[in-house]
Amino acid sequence: MKFATFNTNSIRARLSSILDWVKRENPDILCLQETKVQDQDFPVTTFETAGYHATFKGEKSYNGVAIISKHPLDHIRFNLYNTEEEAARFISARICDIPVINAYVPQGFAPGTEKFEYKLRWLRDLLGYIGNNYDPGYPLLVAGDFNVALEPIDVFDPEQLRGEVGFHPDEQAIMRELLDWGFVDIFRKHKPEGGYYTFWDYRIPNALKRKMGWRIDYILATAPLAAKSTDVWVDTEARMRERPSDHTFLIAEFDLDF
């Protein structure tokens, strides 16, 4: 079973590249973030024509998440909270009896701001939601853009970046709590060494070439599923050549019959 996650930074702007990638890589499940499209405009038929099911929750201009799957999705949930007005950052579904959560964690702007507090609150609420609804002894996959790098080896310049948004101890503490609840960071399991990134800031010129990246996208799995992961990689080659996103595809392979 091939599982992937990608922050699109507009699914409409990169639809043809994403479709090419899907046809080439043939993932079973693909979690997308920052689709930036309202539900009535989501390119659902494009994915259906390619042989995929799709579930999505979007809003105008910002955020937006989707799960694309070769296999039917059920038990679909669109909200982290039980409110109508929340941002489109959470979507979950069950695929072949495996629960999947796709999250787009708030970016946080800068420590000490209201946006940063919102990010911390959202992460805590995600942790609380998972703790209240799942059991670490059973299969669960959580993927997405967490906008938090955990360890010094996960950013290009830990000394300079320490304390900045995305590499701040308050965010890392909640991420660690989430992992300690019962997740394995699948990338770290297979690649214990550093220097692998999933995000390069557009605002840094030639950030990819200069290796000025961050590992802020994750595929997390509870122990019974993590035991079945066989490989993980970041698809830097296919980083949307003609229209690069600031993120890359992150892919994990599981020894599961799908």
Next chain:
DNA sequence: ATGGTCGGCAACCGA
């Protein structure tokens, strides 16, 4: 060479 990121969406906001 005298600038130097994107996308959405229509002026700037968010990343």
